[in-house]
Amino acid sequence: MADNQHPGQSFGESEFLRWLHDSMPISKSALVPNGDDAALLSTTDRGVLVATDMFLDGTHFLALQTTPELIGRKAVAANLSDIAAMGGWPQSVFISLGIPGNTTREWIERLMIGAAATAREFQCGIDGGDTNSWSGPLVVNVCVTGSPHWRGAVTRSGAQAGDCVLITGKTLGHSLETGRHLRFRPRLQEVRWLMDHFKIHSMMDLSDGLATDLPRLSDASGVGITIDAKQVLGIAPATDSELQAALCDGEDFELVFTCSKADAQTIVKRFPFECGIRQIGTVTAGRGVKIIPLTGEPASSLAVQGYEH
Amino acid sequence: MADNQHPGQSFGESEFLRWLHDSMPISKSALVPNGDDAALLSTTDRGVLVATDMFLDGTHFLALQTTPELIGRKAVAANLSDIAAMGGWPQSVFISLGIPGNTTREWIERLMIGAAATAREFQCGIDGGDTNSWSGPLVVNVCVTGSPHWRGAVTRSGAQAGDCVLITGKTLGHSLETGRHLRFRPRLQEVRWLMDHFKIHSMMDLSDGLATDLPRLSDASGVGITIDAKQVLGIAPATDSELQAALCDGEDFELVFTCSKADAQTIVKRFPFECGIRQIGTVTAGRGVKIIPLTGEPASSLAVQGYEH
Numbered sequence: 001m002a003d004n005q006h007p008g009q010s011f012g013e014s015e016f017l018r019w020l021h022d023s024m025p026i027s028k029s030a031l032v033p034n035g036d037d038a039a040l041l042s043t044t045d046r047g048v049l050v051a052t053d054m055f056l057d058g059t060h061f062l063a064l065q066t067t068p069e070l071i072g073r074k075a076v077a078a079n080l081s082d083i084a085a086m087g088g089w090p091q092s093v094f095i096s097l098g099i100p101g102n103t104t105r106e107w108i109e110r111l112m113i114g115a116a117a118t119a120r121e122f123q124c125g126i127d128g129g130d131t132n133s134w135s136g137p138l139v140v141n142v143c144v145t146g147s148p149h150w151r152g153a154v155t156r157s158g159a160q161a162g163d164c165v166l167i168t169g170k171t172l173g174h175s176l177e178t179g180r181h182l183r184f185r186p187r188l189q190e191v192r193w194l195m196d197h198f199k200i201h202s203m204m205d206l207s208d209g210l211a212t213d214l215p216r217l218s219d220a221s222g223v224g225i226t227i228d229a230k231q232v233l234g235i236a237p238a239t240d241s242e243l244q245a246a247l248c249d250g251e252d253f254e255l256v257f258t259c260s261k262a263d264a265q266t267i268v269k270r271f272p273f274e275c276g277i278r279q280i281g282t283v284t285a286g287r288g289v290k291i292i293p294l295t296g297e298p299a300s301s302l303a304v305q306g307y308e309h
Numbered sequence: 310m311a312d313n314q315h316p317g318q319s320f321g322e323s324e325f326l327r328w329l330h331d332s333m334p335i336s337k338s339a340l341v342p343n344g345d346d347a348a349l350l351s352t353t354d355r356g357v358l359v360a361t362d363m364f365l366d367g368t369h370f371l372a373l374q375t376t377p378e379l380i381g382r383k384a385v386a387a388n389l390s391d392i393a394a395m396g397g398w399p400q401s402v403f404i405s406l407g408i409p410g411n412t413t414r415e416w417i418e419r420l421m422i423g424a425a426a427t428a429r430e431f432q433c434g435i436d437g438g439d440t441n442s443w444s445g446p447l448v449v450n451v452c453v454t455g456s457p458h459w460r461g462a463v464t465r466s467g468a469q470a471g472d473c474v475l476i477t478g479k480t481l482g483h484s485l486e487t488g489r490h491l492r493f494r495p496r497l498q499e500v501r502w503l504m505d506h507f508k509i510h511s512m513m514d515l516s517d518g519l520a521t522d523l524p525r526l527s528d529a530s531g532v533g534i535t536i537d538a539k540q541v542l543g544i545a546p547a548t549d550s551e552l553q554a555a556l557c558d559g560e561d562f563e564l565v566f567t568c569s570k571a572d573a574q575t576i577v578k579r580f581p582f583e584c585g586i587r588q589i590g591t592v593t594a595g596r597g598v599k600i601i602p603l604t605g606e607p608a609s610s611l612a613v614q615g616y617e618h
Contacts, residue, residue, distance in 0.1 A: 031356055032462055035529070037394035037513055038360035038455065040462045043352040047340055050359075050436070051347035052452055054405035056443040085346035096363035096450050127359070134365040134446075141405050141450035143361050146347065153341055153349045204346055220344070 012105045013131060019109060020126075024116055027092045027125025029147075034128040041092055041127070041145060048091075049146035049153065051082035057137035061182070068107050069114030070182040075140045076118040078207070080186040081253045083146035085205040087154035087195045089188065090146040093119045095129040098139035111140070122188055149195040154257070159202040159221035163283035164264035165214075169254040170276045171234045172210065173245030181251035190273050191255065198267060203257035209250040210280075211307040214289045217256065226299050227281030228292045234278060238294050247307045258283050321414045322440060328418060329435075333425055336401045336434025338456075343437040350401050350436065350454060357400075358455035358462065360391035366446035370491070377416050379491040381423030384449045387516070389431055389495040390562045392455035394514040396463035396504045398497065399455040402428045404438040407448035420449070431497055458504040463566070468511040468530035472592035473573035474523075478563040479585045480543045481519065482554030490560035499582050500564065507576060512566035518559040519589075520616040523598045526565065535608050536590030537601045543587060547603050556616045567592050 026033045032040035041048070055075045057063045063071065076093055083090045095115055099108055116126055124144070168187050175181040187205075194200055202221055206213050210232065218225045229243050236242040259267070264279055271277040290299035291307070335342045341349035350357070364384045366372045372380065385402055392399040404424055408417055425435055433453075477496050484490040496514075503509055511530055515522050519541065527534045538552050545551045568576070573588055580586040599608040600616070 029356075032395075032464055036464050036466075037391040038358040038397070038453075038462075040356050040358055040395065040457060042356045043354075045352075045354070047338075047349050047351045048357050048454070049347040049349055050401065050403060050452070050454060052403045052405050052437060052439055052450070054407055054439045054441055054448070054450060056407050056441055056445065056448075058445070059441060059443045082346040086341075086349065088347070092359065094359060094361045094452060096361050098363055098365050098448055128361060130361055130363045132363055132365055132368060134368045136365065136367070136445040136448070137443075139363070139365075139407055139445070139448050139450075141361070141363060141448075141452075143359070143403060143450075143452040145357070145359060145454075148349060153347075155341055155345050157345075 016105050016108065016131065020112065024112065024126040025120050027127050029091045030125055030127045039092065039127045044147055046148045046150070046152070049083055049086050049088045049148055050143065051079050052141065052143040053079050053082070055140040063138050066182060068111035071140065072111040072114030073118045074182045075142045076115045077184060077186050078253065079142045079144040080122055080188060081205045083144055084186050084188045084191045085203055085255055087149045087151065087191055087200060087203060088146040089192065090122055090124045090144050092127040092145045093124050094143040095126060096141040097129070097131050098136060099131070099133050100138055101133055101135055151195055154200050154203040156202055156204050156217045156220035159217060159223050159258040159283045161223055161283055161285045162261065163201055163258035164261050164279050165225060165227060165256065165258050165281040165283060166264055166267060166277055167254055167256045167280050168275055168277050169252065171236050172232065172252050172254065173236070173242065173249040175249055175251040184253040186253065187255045187275065190275060193272065194267065198259055198263045201258045203255055206252040206254050206256055207250060209248045211247040211302055212250070213256065218287065218289050224284040224286035224288055224290070225281055226284055226290045226292065229294045231278060231280040240294065243294060244307070325414050325417065325440065329421065333421065333435040334429050336436050338400045339434055339436045348401065348436045353456055355457045355459070355461070358392055358395050358397045358457055359452065360388050361450065361452040362388050362391070364449040372447050375491060377420035378423030380449065381420040382427045383491045384451045385424045385427040386493060386495050387562065388451045388453040389497060390514045392453055393495050393497045393500045394512055394564055396458045396460070396500055396509060396512060397455040398501065399431055399433050399453050401436040401454045402433050403452040404435060405450040406438070406440050407445060408440070408442050409447055410442055410444055460504055463509050463512040465511055465513050465526045465529035468526060468532050468567040468592045470532055470592055470594045471570065472510055472567035473570050473588050474534060474536060474565065474567050474590040474592060475573055475576065475586055476563055476565045476589050477584055477586050478561065480545050481541065481561050481563065482545070482551065482558040484558055484560040493562045495562065496564045496584065499584060502581065503576065507568055507572045510567045512564055515561040515563045515565055516559060518557045520556040520611055521559070522565065527596065527598050533593040533595035533597055533599070534590055535593055535599045535601065538603045540587060540589040549603065552603060553616065
């Protein structure tokens, strides 16, 4: 990886690149792994999924207030979550670094160890990337490739009126305060089980909060969605401030998806994973996202309720 | 693209994302284009090439001294050059942005217009990415996928003793002073012709200068390489300072490759492209890179000659 030593690089790059070459896991699908101008990955006739996300010091993490391992973990895990949201399984991870001039090699190696451990958990390799020193704060860009399920990719645009809306996990909100945004586990095994046994109509991961993300799914599918505040809260106390956190905090990295009512009932009954799963609403004809408030009054628009991000 | 509006974003993102959605070219291989959690791309049974490079203000460009279009152009072109160096053809471009807080939407749109124009030149789409505002300088990360040639991918490790070493372009060096590092044209058409008609044994693109890049090729292949200073200089005046620039400046983005002597003679005779091509040396048994100096004295080690990057 990191074949391009661009002008301006100063920290012990050549040792770092050698260390990377010796330490990083290589994916099984890498026909030509890192160290060349590009990696060559084997694919199936179903094509390849590609997702990318950039993580910036001060915005997505605070380099001085967390460990480098957790920064590496989060950057990889958030990208793996995007592959999960398409119903797929990840293969190869590519990591580009913009490293502040005063960073030690040991600190960056710890970041890469966190990234590699997360990749390994899901049988992925770190198959390439790019390393640069600069005068700005830490930047970590991750690009991940994945393999679609044999049923195909699940998009945001397949929700159908009559579907149930389900969500993984026991609760939403407070991800930043609790550090969950650094430690969450991408729902890959859960998705594989769902895809193997059921027909998932539409899916996305929750990065910005239900109040922002659900309208994207409803718009992409051209349907309406009605959610129930009590079901959204899961195990949290049923207060308006908890509801606000659940809808708006973001960085939950849980999956929200829709499927038929019959499938939803079986999924909720048989879901074998610790993270839990629950129904939070239904897909309707029409447009827009509505919410049944905690008081149980009739559903009204999420935007009118003031929950828009 | 850019589905993740992370915390900390402030400039007119939703309008920008809508503009991107309406303005960016989509590649022919995109089965699910940007706007979902990941893109789904069709591939052949030869697999997929993946390259990534990060471009940082102050290191790879100076945001205040160049146009945003040229920054977008360079970021895409350098990645396309990596696909060319593998003997492949690019498909899909993914662009992640870290945008300084005071940047106008118009400026960033111009950057993306430059990126899109470069992608279109080579029949690629901008099939995804990620947009973020932050307090640091401009960051542009590009990831590109490509399709290998039917002959397979060309790596750095296939050079054979007896091969000739060839290079595209008329001259090397001074890329930063002349602005060529912003305006260079990736050698994709040239590579397609080479791959269609000849057996290229090894190849890479010149991003750090011959003195840095050739030892990588020689190490990866386990061979020696001897280059001739006069041939390296091409059309430049044959002075030692020009030689230093040609070997060490970097950011040339020309291709260096090796093939049999018979193929090399035909290539030099029949090469139909304006950029030109020439032989600069030969592959030998043994290890290390040597250079025949301008004086015509016997070849000595490039490192001993002081041309190491």
